[in-house]
Amino acid sequence: MVNLKNKNVEISLHILIWLVLFFLPAAFSVGSDADWKDLFRRFWLQLIFLALVFYANYNYLLKYFFGDKKVWFFIINLSMILVLIFVKNQIFSWLEPDRRNHLYRRPPAALFYFMDTLIYMIPVAFSIAINAGKKIQKAEEMKIEADNIKLQSELQHLKYQLQPHFFFNSLNNIYSLIDFAPDKAKQSIHSLSKLMRHLLYKTDVEKISLSEEVEFLNKYIELMSLRLNDNTKVYINFPKIIPEIKIAPLLFISIVENAFKHGISATQHSDIHFKMEIIKSEIHFTASNSNFPKTDADKSGSGIGVENLKKRLNLLYPEKHEFHSHLNTGMYIAEVKIITN
Missing domain, CATH: 1.20.58 (Methane Monooxygenase Hydroxylase; Chain G, domain 1)
Known part of the structure; x- marks a missing residue:
């Protein structure tokens, strides 16, 4: 067409x-x-x-x-x-x-033919120039299409990489509940099934609504909070009314996972804060947590989540995103800003 x-x-x-x-x-x-x-x-x-x-x-x-x-x-x-x-x-x-x-x-016939031949070469030159331009344009379009295919392949690979990572972290959480809180473990499995349904049916698209993404984050935070003791406090500050904004799925889950992975201690008090602000077409997401770094022997989550996020942001929102992480008075803070238009 x-x-x-x-x-x-x-x-x-x-x-x-x-x-x-x-x-x-x-x-x-x-x-x-x-x-x-x-x-x-x-x-x-x-x-x-x-x-x-x-x-x-x-x-x-x-x-x-x-x-x-x-x-x-x-x-x-x-x-x-x-x-x-x-x-x-x-x-x-x-x-x-x-x-x-x-x-x-x-004028002499030879001169007449020579001058006319030069005139008739003009449309020949024009036809060559136009067709050469079309070939260059077609080659550029093919290059753009090839780059888009490559981009989609990379994004698909990153998405498939993220989902097992997410599933692995969730199973670790449920495993820790089985012995001392079997009822919570059952509830966790039920919550995980809802999250996996989201992963199966909501993430195989280019973009989803921000409200669906926030709902997914809330369910995941609820799931991860089941294993927490009284030493850990989780604070959530998400907008009550979410505008109709479309974003790529699973953009913030890696930061949330990271906060639970490194922000919990079995013996010390710890805080985890999640905050989202929406300013016109910009989304600001911040996660801050007490910093309890894992040892090299701890392979839970394999450490790919944040790196995965950085790659996806570079591919999906080139020059329209910011990602910063730093330590501040014992709190690890990760911030993401996305311009969605």
């Missing part, structure tokens, strides 16, 4: 250009003694032959030029041009008997 539309635009543009070229001589001759016969002889006949040369090359002969048969291209063009010049001279002789009777001096 797009190609057909482009073809129609191209045809319309060609018709418009030739109409302008044909009517300009008539417009400039208004008020003069020139009649239609003079216009045909002096301008329109030449334009018709120029159009013949142009479209013969544009539609057919350029396959020789771009197909490494340039010698044949020039031979065919030269032959066609010489024939057209001869035909034009015959028509002129018929329209101007004085030419036929040699009643006035005319």
